[in-house]
């Protein structure tokens with residue numbers, strides 16, 4: 608079967624960013640009572656948000672965080688330091704407020720939504736979760752495509768609905784996150800297909816593999832690539848063959864967010880691979896991405912480079928769940944406040960830089 612008609616919305620181009628607003632915001636930065644450029648990258652981020660939000664008063668107060676969770680068939684190959692049951696157990700933890708992202712969402716006063724796309728252990732009865740059950744995890748992509756076209760299409764639909772709802776409820780920024788044991792192997796295989804890379808250059812520790820574990824993970828990914836690489840005919844097909852339900856949903860959320868003109872704050876390795884996939888499927892999406900942090904997962908630097916991305920911070924985090932993006936949110940909030948609330952030279956009657964210098 609080929610690409611279903613339900614995926615036609617993917618060819619709608621991303622929204623166009625407002626370059627005039629960008630210039631106005633740049634001008635305002637030069638008029639604020641500080642030496643030009645002295646707030647460094649905080650200036651750049653306020654200017655970017657002004658252009659993306661189409662306002663001279665950018666903000667990151669109303670933020671929605673969505674965590675997409677699902678299991679991976681490739682976990683059966685022993686590619687994670689943790690057992691597959693952890694995906695379902697963590698979904699339960701999210702519902703009880705005990706995960707890192709719960710703590711961060713509370714501290715940031717951001718809304719948090721958990722989307723369960725399908726786990727091996729039964730999690731379908733959990734309350735406070737949006738259930739979009741596509742199966743008991745993906746198939747093991749070492750032997751066959753991870754998903755059917757129908758499953759891929761439904762995962763995209765779950766992502767579409769998430770950013771659609773975020774936009775309708777007036778959110779200024781969207782953070783996507785993921786949970787799924789084995790998903791660094793899936794994201795690595797996907798990045799290898801999209802960037803025509805070898806797994807040795809991208810495979811990292813994930814949840815904490817040792818050197819032997821990494822060597823085994825590389826062998827598994829290489830085996831999968833030798834099966835899928837010759838048959839993959841599009842970025843969408845690459846995602847279907849070696850991706851995960853949650854990675855596909857995140858990709859769909861990013862594409863639709865970019866179509867709506869919703870700024871998207873991107874988390875670590877897995878989320879950045881979803882962002883790369885979104886850009887390959889619907890070129891121009893990356894105009895709407897703000898890269899939050901550099902993860903210590905080995906492949907992240909290379910994938911960021913492929914997107915010409917220079918993230919805000921590097922705290923050597925490697926958790927996922929949208930946690931790195933959430934941690935940088937206060938920096939964006941400060942950047943906006945400075946941009947919006949500082950006095951200009953003329954308002955404060957402070958002399959500007961002399962002509963001679």
Ligand SMILES: Cc1cc2ncn([C@H]3O[C@H](COP(=O)(O)O)[C@@H](O)[C@H]3O)c2cc1C
Pocket residue numbers: 686687688689693697785786787788789790791792812813814815926927928
């Ligand atoms: C308790 C726990 C909480 C997590 N939260 C995110 N991840 C992260 O680790 C997983 C990917 O690593 P790998 O590919 O090595 O399995 C994903 O679920 C990711 O979100 C977690 C992992 C664990 C163990």
Ligand SMILES: O=C(O)c1cccnc1
Pocket residue numbers: 791812813814874875876877878902903904907924925926927928
């Ligand atoms: O960078 C990430 O997102 C990441 C890295 C390792 C494990 N889980 C997530």
